[in-house]
Amino acid sequence: MNVSIGFDLGGTNMKAGIVHPEKGVLKQVSIPTQADDGLEATLDRMAKLIKEVSDDAEGDITGVGIGAPGMISLDRRSVHNPPNLKGWYVVPLAEEIRKHTGFNALVENDANLMALGSARYGSGKPYQHFIMITLGTGVGGGIIFNNKIFRGATGAAAELGHISIDYDGAVCNSTVPGAIEAYLGQRFMSQRAADEIRKHPESELYKTYAGNFEALDPRHLSEAANRGNTLAIDILADAGRKLGYAIVNYVHTLDIRKIVISGGVAQAGDHILKPCFQAAMERLMPPFRSDFEIIPELLGNEAALLGAGTLALENL
Amino acid sequence: MNVSIGFDLGGTNMKAGIVHPEKGVLKQVSIPTQADDGLEATLDRMAKLIKEVSDDAEGDITGVGIGAPGMISLDRRSVHNPPNLKGWYVVPLAEEIRKHTGFNALVENDANLMALGSARYGSGKPYQHFIMITLGTGVGGGIIFNNKIFRGATGAAAELGHISIDYDGAVCNSTVPGAIEAYLGQRFMSQRAADEIRKHPESELYKTYAGNFEALDPRHLSEAANRGNTLAIDILADAGRKLGYAIVNYVHTLDIRKIVISGGVAQAGDHILKPCFQAAMERLMPPFRSDFEIIPELLGNEAALLGAGTLALENL
Numbered sequence: 001m002n003v004s005i006g007f008d009l010g011g012t013n014m015k016a017g018i019v020h021p022e023k024g025v026l027k028q029v030s031i032p033t034q035a036d037d038g039l040e041a042t043l044d045r046m047a048k049l050i051k052e053v054s055d056d057a058e059g060d061i062t063g064v065g066i067g068a069p070g071m072i073s074l075d076r077r078s079v080h081n082p083p084n085l086k087g088w089y090v091v092p093l094a095e096e097i098r099k100h101t102g103f104n105a106l107v108e109n110d111a112n113l114m115a116l117g118s119a120r121y122g123s124g125k126p127y128q129h130f131i132m133i134t135l136g137t138g139v140g141g142g143i144i145f146n147n148k149i150f151r152g153a154t155g156a157a158a159e160l161g162h163i164s165i166d167y168d169g170a171v172c173n174s175t176v177p178g179a180i181e182a183y184l185g186q187r188f189m190s191q192r193a194a195d196e197i198r199k200h201p202e203s204e205l206y207k208t209y210a211g212n213f214e215a216l217d218p219r220h221l222s223e224a225a226n227r228g229n230t231l232a233i234d235i236l237a238d239a240g241r242k243l244g245y246a247i248v249n250y251v252h253t254l255d256i257r258k259i260v261i262s263g264g265v266a267q268a269g270d271h272i273l274k275p276c277f278q279a280a281m282e283r284l285m286p287p288f289r290s291d292f293e294i295i296p297e298l299l300g301n302e303a304a305l306l307g308a309g310t311l312a313l314e315n316l
Numbered sequence: 317m318n319v320s321i322g323f324d325l326g327g328t329n330m331k332a333g334i335v336h337p338e339k340g341v342l343k344q345v346s347i348p349t350q351a352d353d354g355l356e357a358t359l360d361r362m363a364k365l366i367k368e369v370s371d372d373a374e375g376d377i378t379g380v381g382i383g384a385p386g387m388i389s390l391d392r393r394s395v396h397n398p399p400n401l402k403g404w405y406v407v408p409l410a411e412e413i414r415k416h417t418g419f420n421a422l423v424e425n426d427a428n429l430m431a432l433g434s435a436r437y438g439s440g441k442p443y444q445h446f447i448m449i450t451l452g453t454g455v456g457g458g459i460i461f462n463n464k465i466f467r468g469a470t471g472a473a474a475e476l477g478h479i480s481i482d483y484d485g486a487v488c489n490s491t492v493p494g495a496i497e498a499y500l501g502q503r504f505m506s507q508r509a510a511d512e513i514r515k516h517p518e519s520e521l522y523k524t525y526a527g528n529f530e531a532l533d534p535r536h537l538s539e540a541a542n543r544g545n546t547l548a549i550d551i552l553a554d555a556g557r558k559l560g561y562a563i564v565n566y567v568h569t570l571d572i573r574k575i576v577i578s579g580g581v582a583q584a585g586d587h588i589l590k591p592c593f594q595a596a597m598e599r600l601m602p603p604f605r606s607d608f609e610i611i612p613e614l615l616g617n618e619a620a621l622l623g624a625g626t627l628a629l630e631n632l
Binding site: 071080081128129143151152153154155156157159160162163168174175177178242249252255257282283284286287288 | 482
């Protein structure tokens with residue numbers, strides 16, 4: 001049976017894996033991206049990693065599917081202004097990889113590939129249509145419609161972190177005031193939590209983190225919430241409700257009622273997802289409430305690699 | 317050449333027309349719906365109207381396309397809980413029309429059919445993908461993707477009036493606080509305008525409408541704005557900007573960059589649409605700004621009839 005190479009190109013690390021259509025990731029290797037060395041050096045490192053995973057692969061390799069941050073061209077061959085990759089403006093990445101490795105390649109946005117990975121191997125598998133929300137440093141999204149990535153007019157659809165829930169709201173790493181990323185992105189959520197905790201110097205969280213609020217991440221909040229800390233429970237519930245308001249906007253636009261949630265912040269689990277579900281159910285128009293469901297994705301980052309491999313398996 | 321019957325079923329009036337694929341509406345008739353008489357009486361009136369337009373039609377009639385308010389089933393045969401139609405719960409409208417008239421029929425949401433009419437006969441014609449926003453008593457929407465209505469998982473996509481731009485905002489005829497319908501729907505907009513005008517007893521608008529604010533509709537505001545009335549200009553510009561914020565949400569979700577605006581409030585023209593365009597351009601992420609355009613639809617209500625006819629021409 002044919003296999004493919006899935007490639008996950010991040011600003012910090014790059015990862016390559018052999019992806020089997022039924023068995024998933026057979027082998028994977030990861031090295032630092034070292035994006036500061038510039039484009040040519042990064043391409044060389046990518047080629048080296050691809051060679052390394054492909055050398056002893058069983059089965060024929062159909063090609064390389066690459067997940068990259070930023071905007072991807074409609075033909076899935078070029079990357080436009082990826083954040084965190086120095087010196088990359090418009091890079092014909094598929095062609096560069098073919099030149100460097102001999103393999104045909106395709107590129108897709110990393111959040112879209114998380115969704116595709118979930119659709120073929122994860123929580124999204126039972127659903128023909130679902131919305132994937134990735135909660136990490138930022139908030140990303142992917143839309144699966146009729147079992148395929150919904151890409152919009154130019155390939156840039158599902159910028160779900162940049163949907164505003166408050167036109168007069170906080171501005172974060174976005175052009176959009178009140179974008180949901182300003183409430184749920186990891187950095188911004190930690191900062192909001194710190195602000196809240198500072199108001200409660202009597203709290204356990206204040207005692208633990210005073211003077212070291214940078215160390216506070218959603219996982220700590222989640223652990224505190226698990227111990228019954230009401231301040232942590234309130235902070236996570238507030239974030240969850242705001243995510244629910246954004247989800248209402250997605251659902252009323254798309255009429256897609258299965259929401260798959262992935263990423264670091266999602267590890268706060270029910271402390272976020274229960275208030276999120278409740279808030280969405282309260283605000284959805286009645287017909288949209290039936291079959292509405294929020295489902296955590298448990299594959300973690302492997303979803304991106306699986307999605308990248310799937311891109312190559314299904315299109316090369 | 318085959319023709320079809322387009323049917324526009326509203327809460328107040330019903331309209332039927334012969335629709336030609338190239339020449340558009342050849343003939344149309346309209347009568348009051350008299351929804352209070354109940355379902356059977358309304359079906360009889362519909363059948364009578366269909367008979368009347370079809371009697372002397374030139375060309376073979378492929379069937380009847382019906383635009384109705386409310387949710388339509390995925391198979392386009394049933395209407396679910398249409399607002400303003402008394403005693404209609406779940407009505408197998410396509411089958412009822414076939415029984416009453418002998419014609420095959422299909423039903424679709426009226427705002428979706430406005431979009432389809434625009435796509436085949438109106439401002440949407442040059443575009444493979446666009447978002448239609450109908451500004452009337454409420455705010456409706458339709459999404460054209462790959463030249464077809466995007467219907468979502470169950471046929472209920474594009475409830476674009478029920479997208480929130482302020483999670484803590486005003487509640488109107490919606491389950492969603494801060495829904496754009498609360499700012500742009502005709503009734504709500506008139507009410508907001510009245511509130512604003514009451515604060516300015518020195519204004520020309522106050523002198524004209526004091527004691528009779530119910531008579532104030534967006535057209536009056538537009539006329540006053542045309543005469544240079546700064547209060548009217550401000551009220552319309554504020555509404556336009558808010559519509560722009562909602563449009564940013566649609567565009568970031570769908571990556572569809574052509575926005576076609578139709579309906580009564582749209583007659584306020586540039587007083588709404590210019591601030592709307594500017595606000596959207598300021599908040600869109602840079603890649604989405606290229607090719608972004610807002611285009612008025614000039615067909616008026618005929619777009620719905622043309623869309624209904626097109627539904628029958630292309631699917632029956």
